[in-house]
Amino acid sequence: MAVATANKASNGKPGPKHNIEAMRQAFYDRIAKKDMAPLWKVMKSVVTKEPVTRCQPHVWHYSDVKSLVLESGGLITAEEAERRVLILENPAMRGESKATNTLFAGIQMIMPGEVAPAHRHVSSAIRFVLDGKGAYTAVEGEKSIMSRGDFVITANWAPHDHGNTSDQPMLWLDVLDFPAVNFYETSFAEQFDEPTQVTTRENGDSLNLYGSGVLPDGSWGRNYTPVINYTYERTRPIVARMLAAGEIDKRHGARVHYANPVTGGPVLPTMGAWLAMFPKGFKGEPYRATDGTIFVCVEGEGTTNVDGKDLDWGPNDVFVVPPWKRYAHKTAKQAVLFSISDRPAQKALGIWREG
Ligand code: 1HN
Numbered sequence: 131m132a133v134a135t136a137n138k139a140s141n142g143k144p145g146p147k148h149n150i151e152a153m154r155q156a157f158y159d160r161i162a163k164k165d166m167a168p169l170w171k172v173m174k175s176v177v178t179k180e181p182v183t184r185c186q187p188h189v190w191h192y193s194d195v196k197s198l199v200l201e202s203g204g205l206i207t208a209e210e211a212e213r214r215v216l217i218l219e220n221p222a223m224r225g226e227s228k229a230t231n232t233l234f235a236g237i238q239m240i241m242p243g244e245v246a247p248a249h250r251h252v253s254s255a256i257r258f259v260l261d262g263k264g265a266y267t268a269v270e271g272e273k274s275i276m277s278r279g280d281f282v283i284t285a286n287w288a289p290h291d292h293g294n295t296s297d298q299p300m301l302w303l304d305v306l307d308f309p310a311v312n313f314y315e316t317s318f319a320e321q322f323d324e325p326t327q328v329t330t331r332e333n334g335d336s337l338n339l340y341g342s343g344v345l346p347d348g349s350w351g352r353n354y355t356p357v358i359n360y361t362y363e364r365t366r367p368i369v370a371r372m373l374a375a376g377e378i379d380k381r382h383g384a385r386v387h388y389a390n391p392v393t394g395g396p397v398l399p400t401m402g403a404w405l406a407m408f409p410k411g412f413k414g415e416p417y418r419a420t421d422g423t424i425f426v427c428v429e430g431e432g433t434t435n436v437d438g439k440d441l442d443w444g445p446n447d448v449f450v451v452p453p454w455k456r457y458a459h460k461t462a463k464q465a466v467l468f469s470i471s472d473r474p475a476q477k478a479l480g481i482w483r484e485g
Contacts, residue, residue, distance in 0.1 A: 185230050185422050185452035186222040187436035192446035196261070199239045199301055208244040208292075209325075215304060218448060229450050230422030232310040232472045233401070237448075239301045240265050240294040248291035248327045251319035253308035254354070254398045255290075257282040258426055258468050259362075260303060260446045264296030269358045272336055273329040276300065279362025279428050281388060281405075281468070283397055285354035291326050303426055303448060305470050307400040337361065340391045355390035355397040362428070369407035369466065381417040383408040383459070383467075396474040403470040408432065414459040419484035421471035422453040430465025434458070 158168060169176075199216050208214045215236040218229050229235035237260070240246055248268075257267065259280045266275050270288045274280075282302075284290045294300055311317050336358045339346065350356050365386065372384035379385055385406035388397050396402040408414075408430070416435075425434070431444040437455040451457045459467070476482035 181420055181454040183231065183422065183452045183454065184222045185220055185228075185450065187439050187441055187449070187451060187455065187457075188221055189441040189443055189447055189449035190218050192260070192444075192448075195237055195448075196301065196446070199237050200299065203239055203241050203299065208240050208246045212249070213246055213304075214239055218450075220450060226309075228309050229305075229424055230309075230452065230472075232307065232313070232422070232475070233424060233470070234304070234306040234308055235424050235448065235450075236304045237301055238292075238304050239299055240292050241299050242294050242297050244294050245325050246292040247325035248289055248322040249319060250287050250289045250322075251308075252286055252317055253306045253311045253319075254286050254400055255284040255304055255306045256398075256401060256403065256470060257284075258303040258305070258470075260301045260426070262294075262296065262298050262300030264298075265292065265294035265300035266333075267292050267358075268327050268329050271327065271329055272331040272358050273333060274359040275333045276302070276359065277362065279366065279468075281360040281362075281365070281403060283355060283358060283360075285352070285398060286400075289322065289327050293326060303424075305401065305424055307398075307472065307475070310400060310472060310475060334359070334361075337364070345392060350392045353399045355388075356392065357390075357397070360388050360397075365405050366407075366466070369405055373407045373409060373464075378409065378412075380415045381458070382406055383412060383414070398474065399478060400472060400475045401470055402473045403468065406467050406469070408459060408461045408465045408467070410461060410464045412459065412461040412465075416456040416458040417484070418454055418456045419473070420453050420482055421473040421476055423451045423469050423471040425449050425451065426468045428466040428468055430461060430463040432459055432461035432463070432465045435460075 215238045217227050218235040220229050227234050259276045259278050263277050266273050267282050269284050269290045336356050340356045369384045383406040385404055388403045390397055427443045427445055427447045434441045434457055436451050436457040441449045443449055
């Protein structure tokens with residue numbers, strides 16, 4: 131087989147540089163037919179010097195979202211839809227059901243008298259309640275009545291259904307890890323014959339049992355929190371107390387993370403969540419980390435600068451910060467932000483970085 135010899139004159143014929151390029155291309159064409167390719171052509175784009183993301187910073191304003199979600203209530207029932215959710219699609223990843231590359235976000239509504247039937251799936255879900263009072267989520271036999279600001283957890287394979295016995299629509303943010311689960315191609319799901327599961331534990335049971343500084347003897351033995359609903363009623367006073375005491379991080383404000391009371395670790399192996407209160411006039415220092423983050427404004431208003439772009443937010447607005455983009459919060463009023471990301475998954479894999 132001919133070997134290219136560089137730097138030899140070529141008497142009017144294409145020069146050696148051209149020869150070697152032509153020979154390389156001919157080689158690439160031949161190996162392509164055998165489903166092979168040269169790493170050296172792609173190496174810098176597959177192992178980048180820094181994180182590369184398609185995810186864009188974006189805010190969904192509740193003034194738009196709420197009226198559109200309410201409108202969807204006239205088009206389809208929760209039963210027919212199974213889950214009546216409008217997807218918050220990252221503008222750079224339309225049609226992929228992604229807010230970040232690893233997380234789904236959507237706004238779900240359940241109308242008075244409706245039931246969203248029981249099912250379970252490998253993908254874990256969280257709900258953050260935006261509007262309404264008195265609808266419930268039943269998770270693994272516990273019925274949890276929800277209020278605004280509550281953080282509700284549906285772990286991997288936990289049976290769950292929703293119902294609304296109140297007299298007003300209830301809306302919440304759903305965040306699921308299914309883009310990550312689907313990346314690993316490990317999704318399973320099933321529906322139950324009965325639309326609602328039998329509940330054996332009353333409202334608030336798991337928070338009372340596991341969130342009171344004592345733990346039942348015996349091991350919980352699962353890799354997610356036993357608490358179904360971390361209520362705003364219990365969590366808000368903690369960040370308010372930190373704010374009053376001046377325990378305010380220069381980047382993240384007076385912030386807590388939601389913890390699994392059995393381990394002290396994150397609530398789910400795939401997703402972690404935080405609640406932060408900021409004083410009026412807060413001007414945060416910039417921060418970046420490799421986990422793309424979904425934020426919800428619970429109270430107040432402010433602006434988050436992400437990589438030079440200002441995202442203005444007020445109550446119930448949802449915004450997304452892509453991985454490794456520097457961001458800094460500032461507030462016009464005292465504000466509360468909930469946030470969620472895939473940080474626990476990245477940490478478990480040893481690939482998380484900040485700074
Ligand atoms: C799901 O099961 C729920 O249970 C919400 O409320 C949103 C988005 C995609 C796939 C399953 C729920 C979902 C979902």
